Amino acid sequence: xxxxxxxxxxxxxxxxxxxxxxxxxxLPLSYLEQLxxxxxxxxxxxxxxxxxxxxxxxxxxxxxxxxxxxxVLEGPIGPVECAVEGEATDCCTRSTGCATKxxxxxxxxxxxxxxxNTSLADFQVSSVG
Amino acid sequence: xxxxxxxxxxxxxxxxxxxxxxxxxxLPLSYLEQLxxxxxxxxxxxxxxxxxxxxxxxxxxxxxxxxxxxxVLEGPIGPVECAVEGEATDCCTRSTGCATKxxxxxxxxxxxxxxxNTSLADFQVSSVG
DNA sequence: CTGAATTCCGAGCGTTTCAGTAGGATTTCT
DNA sequence: AGAAATCCTACTGAAACGCTCGGAATTCAG
Numbered sequence: 001x002x003x004x005x006x007x008x009x010x011x012x013x014x015x016x017x018x019x020x021x022x023x024x025x026x027l028p029l030s031y032l033e034q035l036x037x038x039x040x041x042x043x044x045x046x047x048x049x050x051x052x053x054x055x056x057x058x059x060x061x062x063x064x065x066x067x068x069x070x071x072v073l074e075g076p077i078g079p080v081e082c083a084v085e086g087e088a089t090d091c092c093t094r095s096t097g098c099a100t101k102x103x104x105x106x107x108x109x110x111x112x113x114x115x116x117n118t119s120l121a122d123f124q125v126s127s128v129g
Numbered sequence: 130x131x132x133x134x135x136x137x138x139x140x141x142x143x144x145x146x147x148x149x150x151x152x153x154x155x156l157p158l159s160y161l162e163q164l165x166x167x168x169x170x171x172x173x174x175x176x177x178x179x180x181x182x183x184x185x186x187x188x189x190x191x192x193x194x195x196x197x198x199x200x201v202l203e204g205p206i207g208p209v210e211c212a213v214e215g216e217a218t219d220c221c222t223r224s225t226g227c228a229t230k231x232x233x234x235x236x237x238x239x240x241x242x243x244x245x246n247t248s249l250a251d252f253q254v255s256s257v258g
Numbered sequence: 259c260t261g262a263a264t265t266c267c268g269a270g271c272g273t274t275t276c277a278g279t280a281g282g283a284t285t286t287c288t
Numbered sequence: 289a290g291a292a293a294t295c296c297t298a299c300t301g302a303a304a305c306g307c308t309c310g311g312a313a314t315t316c317a318g
Contacts, residue, residue, distance in 0.1 A: 017294090019293080049285040049295080100130050162266075
């Protein structure tokens with residue numbers, strides 16, 4: 001997430017290399033490479049190789065939500081197995097008939113409310129130069 | 130959670146044994162024993178040994194929230210390391226100064242809003258006999 | 259008093275996830 | 289030619305999760 005925020009802050013000024021991001025203290029380079037491979041395949045970023053290369057967002061920061069990033073990197077979102085996005089039909093064969101499931105779904109909605117309504121643009125530094 | 134709901138539904142009718150709960154299909158007995166050891170030490174349930182023994186809630190179901198149970202069994206609640214209850218002060222030494230932290234705290238509050246405002250009484254079957 | 263039912267306790271185990279490393283291949287610019 | 293970068297895949301170490309196992313202590317019924 002922090003790396004994506006950096007990328008958003010650099011948006012419009014050409015590609016930003018992972019070594020730049022790594023040096024600003026977020027995460028080790030080799031780990032970033034791995035994460036951005038996934039983000040690229042999901043179409044959130046595009047990479048250009050070579051000397052002046054790096055990654056850039058494929059859309060405006062305001063068009064990329066935190067929820068999208070999380071889903072790409074960690075899969076479907078949910079507080080418990082039975083209330084994860086995508087509805088596993090085999091769960092809740094329990095005796096209580098999952099009285100609790102409804103609650104867990106409420107929890108999930110409360111989570112998504114924030115994640116899906118926050119975009120990378122919301123982390124822009126307000127003091128623009 | 131489901132086992133606790135069972136216990137709440139049985140509240141006022143003496144102790145309920147873990148083998149009863151296990152047989153109703155929730156979880157294996159030995160695992161339940163382990164979980165309820167923890168719940169007991171936390172003061173949410175009390176156990177009586179022997180033939181007609183079992184566990185019972187130490188308070189009214191309406192006085193025990195889902196949040197309490199979760200905290201006892203899984204520790205402090207939070208969507209990410211940096212936004213967990215109890216505030217680790219050593220986190221967020223990142224370069225972005227954790228622009229994202231505020232958002233994660235909002236996520237946490239949204240989660241707690243449900244968990245801390247739902248009690249075991251809310252899972253009572255409405256068709257009382 | 260015996261024996262069954264139950265809680266209580268602590269150690270161990272198999273699987274999965276998380277975060278990260280490692281090594282190398284490919285592309286691109288200077 | 290060579291440096292800088294992405295790209296790819298496999299591995300690893302630690303921790304957590306869900307669960308098992310063996311046994312001790314307690315309590316009640318007969």
